Amino acid sequence: MGDEQRSANALEVRELTRAFGVRKALDAVSFDLPPRAFLSIFGPNGAGKTTLVKVLTTLLNPTSGSAKVLGLDVVSDAVEMRKRIGLISHNPLLYPDLTAEENLLFFSEMYGIEDPQGRVAELLEAVELDHRKLDLTRTFSRGMLQRLSIARALLHRPEVLFLDEPYSGLDPHAMDILDGLIAQIRDEHTFVMISHDLDKGLELCSHALILARGKIVMFEPREAIDEQVFRETYRSTVGMGVA
Amino acid sequence: MASSSMRQFRAMLRKDIVMELRTKEMLMSMGLYSLLTMVVYFVALSQAGAGFDPRDIAAGLLWLAFIFTSMLGLNRSLVHEKDQGCLEALLLSPVDRPVIFFAKAIGNLIFLLVVEALTIPVFAFLFLQGQAVDVSTVALIPLVLVAGSVGIAGVGTLLATMSVNTTGKDFVLAMLFIPLMYPLLLGAVTATAAAIIGGPEGVSLFWTGMAWVIGYDVIMLLASYGLYEFIVGA
Numbered sequence: 351m352g353d354e355q356r357s358a359n360a361l362e363v364r365e366l367t368r369a370f371g372v373r374k375a376l377d378a379v380s381f382d383l384p385p386r387a388f389l390s391i392f393g394p395n396g397a398g399k400t401t402l403v404k405v406l407t408t409l410l411n412p413t414s415g416s417a418k419v420l421g422l423d424v425v426s427d428a429v430e431m432r433k434r435i436g437l438i439s440h441n442p443l444l445y446p447d448l449t450a451e452e453n454l455l456f457f458s459e460m461y462g463i464e465d466p467q468g469r470v471a472e473l474l475e476a477v478e479l480d481h482r483k484l485d486l487t488r489t490f491s492r493g494m495l496q497r498l499s500i501a502r503a504l505l506h507r508p509e510v511l512f513l514d515e516p517y518s519g520l521d522p523h524a525m526d527i528l529d530g531l532i533a534q535i536r537d538e539h540t541f542v543m544i545s546h547d548l549d550k551g552l553e554l555c556s557h558a559l560i561l562a563r564g565k566i567v568m569f570e571p572r573e574a575i576d577e578q579v580f581r582e583t584y585r586s587t588v589g590m591g592v593a
Numbered sequence: 594m595a596s597s598s599m600r601q602f603r604a605m606l607r608k609d610i611v612m613e614l615r616t617k618e619m620l621m622s623m624g625l626y627s628l629l630t631m632v633v634y635f636v637a638l639s640q641a642g643a644g645f646d647p648r649d650i651a652a653g654l655l656w657l658a659f660i661f662t663s664m665l666g667l668n669r670s671l672v673h674e675k676d677q678g679c680l681e682a683l684l685l686s687p688v689d690r691p692v693i694f695f696a697k698a699i700g701n702l703i704f705l706l707v708v709e710a711l712t713i714p715v716f717a718f719l720f721l722q723g724q725a726v727d728v729s730t731v732a733l734i735p736l737v738l739v740a741g742s743v744g745i746a747g748v749g750t751l752l753a754t755m756s757v758n759t760t761g762k763d764f765v766l767a768m769l770f771i772p773l774m775y776p777l778l779l780g781a782v783t784a785t786a787a788a789i790i791g792g793p794e795g796v797s798l799f800w801t802g803m804a805w806v807i808g809y810d811v812i813m814l815l816a817s818y819g820l821y822e823f824i825v826g827a
Contacts, residue, residue: 409684432687441678443685447612459604460686462597467709486615495677 353434360385360510360540361406365415375401377564378415383557388541390551393561394588400546402561406542407437408446419510433461436508440518442495443502446488450479450498454505455486461506473501476560477527494523500531517550548584552577562587601688604737605696610703612673619666619704626665627712635719647720652785655716660745660774663705667749670701670768671757681758690822698817700706702746709738727791733799734788740780740806744813748773751817755824780805
């Protein structure tokens with residue numbers, strides 16, 4: 351039986367610490383997240399939110415502690431884990447000198463997707479960019495880039511989707527498309543979203559976490575959250591600055 | 594290399610070549626810089642006395658030009674990846690880090706060899722025209738060019754990956770790259786000079802230089818292969 355089958359949680363984070371020099375961006379962070387949950391992470395700038403997502407997506411190695419996603423260790427099982435996670439960032443993570451279709455076909459090859467042409471066509475249609483598939487992405491607007499970025503992240507049908515301020519800079523139409531795509535796959539996927547938008551984050555989440563100075567200030571399932579207390583706690587962390 | 598790694602390697606290499614053929618950023622900047630360096634050398638040495646034999650320093654001039662030219666391309670090759678977080682997207686995919694290293698290094702090697710192929714005729718025209726050279730040994734020069742360029746591209750790709758996230762990445766790359774190129778430069782210049790001058794002694798010296806360059810390539814490529822995963826995760 352594989353680790354992922356033994357594990358009851360989608361995420362298991364234990365005493366996770368990541369330091370940059372003497373500064374701890376994450377300081378002994380621990381929490382569990384059940385499968386198919388939606389975790390919204392809030393916190394002031396420099397709180398360690400992006401560092402946490404980078405460690406959980408294998409982009410950064412932890413300094414100490416451990417983290418498992420779908421029962422797979424972020425360090426020792428990194429390659430296997432990457433097949434099962436996706437990331438939508440505020441950065442589009444796309445090559446500006448490739449066309450929309452070339453970008454998606456390139457990443458299809460990276461993930462070893464069967465019938466890449468079919469999958470790419472399906473996703474381009476879903477994000478309403480099929481009419482621009484032959485255009486270089488450097489000619490795309492911010493909203494179009496973000497829609498294409500969503501298609502890139504969903505190419506390999508990830509089980510856990512990390513969203514790093516995904517609504518940042520989106521026009522209302524692109525927001526609606528992102529909302530629609532999340533709603534479509536909400537029930538079968540685990541989501542981890544960084545957001546500065548309390549209303550949006552609380553609307554979507556099943557669990558909420560506030561991070562400040564690299565430590566967890568609050569971590570609660572949505573039904574246990576007193577919204578007023580949560581908002582006040584969040585406000586008190588803003589301005590706490592970096593760790 | 595497993596078939597999935599080979600497929601990923603080919604896709605990355607093809608992507609780099611397609612993007613370069615579209616933008617021509619690396620080839621244009623490296624090519625122009627290399628040719629301008631040749632012109633500057635020529636003007637600077639035009640006032641040398643009658644006893645000056647350009648063959649004595651030709652190999653050194655050539656390799657210095659290639660070392661400095663390569664730094665332009667190395668930085669650009671990683672800056673392309675850094676733009677809009679593409680390197681992150683690549684690192685998020687289930688690809689072994691050494692595959693990324695080899696794809697980037699081979700791409701850099703190809704572009705460097707193209708620039709060298711354009712520079713050599715200009716160099717020969719400006720510095721070796723009318724000079725006595727041994728044609729049989731000059732034909733060996735492509736061997737040392739390829740072997741030397743493998744070392745430049747391999748070490749350069751590793752160091753460019755290290756420096757791309759730093760402030761003042763051009764400076765950081767130069768500070769790391771030039772000292773590490775010193776042993777390679779010794780072997781490559783020795784072999785190239787021996788090939789230009791020729792004769793039986795030249796052939797022997799050429800292979801001594803080549804052995805030095807190949808040894809450097811093997812050691813540095815193995816070290817780069819081993820360190821790449823650590824560097825991208827650090």
